[in-house]
Amino acid sequence: VAVTTNPYLAGNYAPVADEATAFDLPVTGTVPVELEGRWLRNGPNPFGAVDPATHHWFIGDGMVHGVRLRGGRAEWYRNRWVRSDRIAAALGEAPRGGPDPGERDFGPNTHVAGFAGRTWALVEGGATPVELTYDLDTVGRNDFDGTLPGPFSAHPKYDPGTGELHAMTYAWPDLVDHLRYVVVGPDGRVRRTVEVPVTDMVMVHDMSLTARYAVVYDLPVTVELDMVVAGSRFPFRWNPDHPARVGLLPRHGQAGDITWCPVSPCYVFHPLNAYDTGDGRVVVDVCRYDTMFDTDRLGPFGDGTATLDRWIIDPATATVTEERIDDRAHEFPRHDPRVAGRPHRYGYTAGVDPATAAVFTATYNIDLATGQVTAHDHGPGRGGAEPVFVPRSGSTDEGDGWLLVAVYDANTDTSELVILDATDLAAAPVARVRLPRRVPHGFHGSWVPDTSVAPPA
Numbered sequence: 002v003a004v005t006t007n008p009y010l011a012g013n014y015a016p017v018a019d020e021a022t023a024f025d026l027p028v029t030g031t032v033p034v035e036l037e038g039r040w041l042r043n044g045p046n047p048f049g050a051v052d053p054a055t056h057h058w059f060i061g062d063g064m065v066h067g068v069r070l071r072g073g074r075a076e077w078y079r080n081r082w083v084r085s086d087r088i089a090a091a092l093g094e095a096p097r098g099g100p101d102p103g104e105r106d107f108g109p110n111t112h113v114a115g116f117a118g119r120t121w122a123l124v125e126g127g128a129t130p131v132e133l134t135y136d137l138d139t140v141g142r143n144d145f146d147g148t149l150p151g152p153f154s155a156h157p158k159y160d161p162g163t164g165e166l167h168a169m170t171y172a173w174p175d176l177v178d179h180l181r182y183v184v185v186g187p188d189g190r191v192r193r194t195v196e197v198p199v200t201d202m203v204m205v206h207d208m209s210l211t212a213r214y215a216v217v218y219d220l221p222v223t224v225e226l227d228m229v230v231a232g233s234r235f236p237f238r239w240n241p242d243h244p245a246r247v248g249l250l251p252r253h254g255q256a257g258d259i260t261w262c263p264v265s266p267c268y269v270f271h272p273l274n275a276y277d278t279g280d281g282r283v284v285v286d287v288c289r290y291d292t293m294f295d296t297d298r299l300g301p302f303g304d305g306t307a308t309l310d311r312w313i314i315d316p317a318t319a320t321v322t323e324e325r326i327d328d329r330a331h332e333f334p335r336h337d338p339r340v341a342g343r344p345h346r347y348g349y350t351a352g353v354d355p356a357t358a359a360v361f362t363a364t365y366n367i368d369l370a371t372g373q374v375t376a377h378d379h380g381p382g383r384g385g386a387e388p389v390f391v392p393r394s395g396s397t398d399e400g401d402g403w404l405l406v407a408v409y410d411a412n413t414d415t416s417e418l419v420i421l422d423a424t425d426l427a428a429a430p431v432a433r434v435r436l437p438r439r440v441p442h443g444f445h446g447s448w449v450p451d452t453s454v455a456p457p458a
């Protein structure tokens with residue numbers, strides 16, 4: 002079927018055309034004085050022309066947007082393409098260097114985070130992580146200083162207890178018959194890998210981490226050879242013949258120690274959080290799609306949207322109990338980082354409605370103890386992307402903090418960084434920072450305090 006328009010290039014999916022730097026951004030409301038650091042967001046922003054008939058949302062070149070907050074001010078905004086060698090050359094710049102990218106000369110487009118004192122742009126599927134400067138310029142590809150044996154992930158899980166980063170990685174065609182679980186130490190060097198056999202070359206976007214287990218999502222989206230032969234840059238498709246299952250890998254175990262548990266056919270990009278129960282089970286909350294890349298091969302929203310579900314995994318019986326938490330469409334789930342891997346009460350998500358110009362809709366706070374969902378409606382034609390939770394300094398209660406959200410306004414074709422009080426989502430924003438460039442619909446980001454990654458001296 003010929004595609005004449007590609008929804009993932011329209012509206013706020015469209016890339017921005019240039020890089021901008023701006024200082025002292027206009028703010029409505031009050032930026033909390035204690036927020037000293039950078040809000041960072043990564044997403045696809047194709048550099049140069051792409052073919053709308055084949056362009057997949059997930060393969061656009063990465064562009065990181067950032068706002069530096071300090072002293073109650075929004076000191077600066079920057080947006081920067083993550084420099085692949087191709088983009089550096091097109092901009093008349095020298096290549097930044099790092100390990101030879103081979104066929105994967107690609108600027109990671111999925112996540113950006115601080116770790117081991119440095120800023121990283123990340124993507125799954127094989128492209129090497131890229132280190133960025135504080136000001137978001139590309140330092141270069143960095144395989145954790147020569148210790149990463151292959152692919153990495155956009156969704157490593159930070160373990161506050163050990164300071165480690167845990168990732169479930171895959172790459173086609175490098176790893177045709179297994180995934181690789183990678184643990185990076187707080188020194189920024191890989192300290193452990195485990196090869197996890199799987200069939201059909203599955204796309205594994207994320208993982209979960211509890212005190213006892215790494216959770217493996219082996220779900221039926223797989224490489225399809227006819228798409229490879231046809232030259233697709235994103236040859237993944239719904240595969241009803243691939244059994245859906247989740248695996249519990251003991252954190253210090255090997256692949257043979259995994260307990261695999263079947264689940265109903267589905268796809269999950271993003272779990273919310275996961276934890277062990279007192280009786281040996283594991284609870285994961287997930288944004289669950291009935292299918293993925295079945296009828297829509299250009300992006301995630303054409304087959305349908307995701308519901309928020311709870312899976313209770315029992316390794317004693319190798320079964321999963323599935324419960325629906327909320328019927329509304331949820332994506333980009335986040336939680337208070339203080340409860341990572343431990344029981345959580347609150348989740349924060351972006352509402353999704355692909356039929357609206359803003360695509361993303363309200364920002365939700367889901368109280369998983371009571372089932373109550375509180376929404377922040379960003380207003381007509383406005384929608385909020387992934388909400389990033391920042392704990393309030395000095396607080397200890399889960400959920401006491403702020404949500405940092407990129408909000409797109411289709412009425413004006415502009416974006417804001419909106420700061421919400423996570424304990425009172427129905428209230429007006431604490432602050433709205435007007436940005437000089439749109440933040441196109443994209444993926445993930447972080448609050449990186451200056452205490453985590455220091456600004457230049």
Ligand SMILES: [Fe+2]
Pocket residue numbers: 111155156206270271444445
């Ligand atoms: Fe993701």
